[in-house]
Amino acid sequence: MxxxxxxxxxxxxxxxxxxxxxxxxxxxxxxxxxxxxxxxxxxxxxxxxxxxxxxxxxxxxxxxxxxxxxxxxxxxxxxxxGEPPAEQSSRDELSLKTKCIWMTQRDISIPLFLTRLKQLETRTAYYEKLLQRIPEEERHVHSKHFGDYVLLHRAISLAGAQIEWCRWVVNMLEQEEELS
Amino acid sequence: MxxxxxxxxxxxxxxxxxxxxxxxxxxxxxxxxxxxxxxxxxxxxxxxxxxxxxxxxxxxxxxxxxxxxxxxxxxxxxxxxGEPPAEQSSRDELSLKTKCIWMTQRDISIPLFLTRLKQLETRTAYYEKLLQRIPEEERHVHSKHFGDYVLLHRAISLAGAQIEWCRWVVNMLEQEEELS
DNA sequence: TGCAATTATGTAAATCATTACATATACTAT
DNA sequence: ATAGTATATGTAATGATTTACATAATTGCA
Incomplete structure (x- = not known):
């Protein structure tokens, strides 16, 4: 083993x-x-x-x-x-910090999510570029690049969901600013 | 430090x-x-x-x-x-195995994604339950549970995107079965 | 000309993380 | 009865990972 x-x-x-x-x-x-x-x-x-x-x-x-x-x-x-895949494990410092945003002012909390947004956008652009490099004829199940193709799809869709989430959180934090 | x-x-x-x-x-x-x-x-x-x-x-x-x-x-x-969040790092055995699916038959590859689907569905149900436990009045920016609230939202939406992705991959693998 | 980046390989020390060992109480199901 | 689960805390040994130390050729930039 x-x-x-x-x-x-x-x-x-x-x-x-x-x-x-x-x-x-x-x-x-x-x-x-x-x-x-x-x-x-x-x-x-x-x-x-x-x-x-x-x-x-x-x-x-x-x-x-x-x-x-x-x-x-x-x-x-x-x-x-042939063995079942282990559960995915992710380590994200932003999650730990998010649990503490109640302690902070908007000038501290908002930049956390804006930084993450930039990280995600940079990575998405990179993934998109890699995806474009895989020609149509190599996107089928028997191609050696089928794995790369589907993994890039997943990476892009997950990054997209996270980008949306970051914007949603930033919006809520900004709206609160108007009230305080 | x-x-x-x-x-x-x-x-x-x-x-x-x-x-x-x-x-x-x-x-x-x-x-x-x-x-x-x-x-x-x-x-x-x-x-x-x-x-x-x-x-x-x-x-x-x-x-x-x-x-x-x-x-x-x-x-x-x-x-x-106050410090910017480190990039998210994920370790997923299924990604590594996905890069190798070209080596396998459907009877090996499909169960990998079906197992992951079950893992994701179980976790989604758990997150949904936790989310329901957070009352409306604690879902605002100044609540101590705001972090939990937004993190659960993210977890559910990411799991949903991954469930869709698994189904998409399984579909492609199954369609190939009909042709071979 | 010097400095950084890229390609390429390795080791040593330190830190981080898991598995296994250890103990103890209480409750629940068989 | 007894086996398993949950709560609760800890240590020891092993394994995984990072950081730092080391070397060396080439290319591009200022």
Whole structure:
């Protein structure tokens, strides 16, 4: 039994062999992990026979290790896919702060939600751009990019719901200003 | 400088003094933390003067320590509220598995989303119940429960968006079944 | 020319978080 | 009776994660 991050890395390698650096960038949107966690984990997965690598020399950039799945690695991913998904866990500092807005004045509370709005709008724009890069012919169930396609859809729709929510809260906080 | 969980606990204590056990239950929806993390943290916050406690004897239940904010604790919360919120971070195993659905058959992929649907429906029902418990007169900006009110609204709307998304994905996976 | 950013990999120390161990009372269902 | 659940608090060991330390090539900018 491996941990979730390990399975996530193996899952990414299933669709395309790549370097630890690439894995770090690709897993970011779904599971935050720094390179200092990923490199030792890949080394461990290699020692245990789930992945293998070849060193690739590059002219313009430093050498890299391109990892690929072994048969054992592929089996591990398929076994993992058969198990029910763990509940989603989210950690949002804004939620904790929202529980305290009764303590604050509008000059403190409103900027919290305006900052979040900007974060959400920036991320939405980024997701939209990524979505546009997936051509029509790769948006079907059997495409390797079907997962990316549906995940981007979810990310955009959730961000939209949160943007609406932030505006609703800011509105209420602003209306209160007129009364006080 | 304290960590986010510490500020979250202090923030909860700002609206109502309560036991470590209560804090654990109350912070759960926004920040997952076990009692084994919370009890030592409260002890540390007490040693450092952010909180204080009184031991309360109970007839039908074990004794408890009821924690309350000190002046230093209140100042720390207000300072924390003035800082911009950190970006939301979510960890969802289903996202990682979704990136791999191209590897699977419908009999593996569809149950993943059906399981998530059940999880979301259960949570929505729970949130709806909590929301109903907040009376109209406590849903305004100056109420101590305004935060709970708006957070429940967000949780319900996000769960709704995710339910729709799961159904959309399941539909696509099922339609593919007819063709294969 | 120097400074920052990007690509690329790694280790060490510190902190954060979970699991397991431990205890104790009271209530409820089988 | 006894098993399970809820309340209530704690520690110890392990595992996960972040921050800081380290190196090195290339590109772009001021």
């Amino acid at each position: 491996l941990n979730t991050l390990s399975y996530g890395l193996l899952g990414l390698l299933a669709s395309e062999s790549c370097s630890g650096y690439d894995l770090m960038l690709r897993i970011q949107p779904f599971w935050q992990a720094k390179h200092s966690q990923i490199y030792p984990l890949l080394a461990k997965l290699e020692r245990e026979g789930f992945v293998q690598y070849v060193r690739i020399e590059q002219r313009d950039k430093p050498d890299k290790k391109v990892y690929s799945l072994t048969e054992k690695g592929t089996e591990a991913v398929l076994e993992w896919l | 304290l960590n986010t969980l510490s500020y979250g606990l202090l923030g909860l204590l700002a609206s109502e003094s309560c036991s470590g056990y209560d804090l654990m239950l109350r912070i759960q929806p926004f920040w997952q933390a076990k009692h084994s993390q919370i009890y030592p943290l409260l002890a540390k916050l007490e040693r450092e003067g952010f909180v204080q406690y009184v031991r309360i004897e109970q007839r039908d239940k074990p004794d408890k320590k009821v924690y309350s904010l000190t002046e230093k604790g209140t100042e720390a919360v207000l300072e924390w509220l």
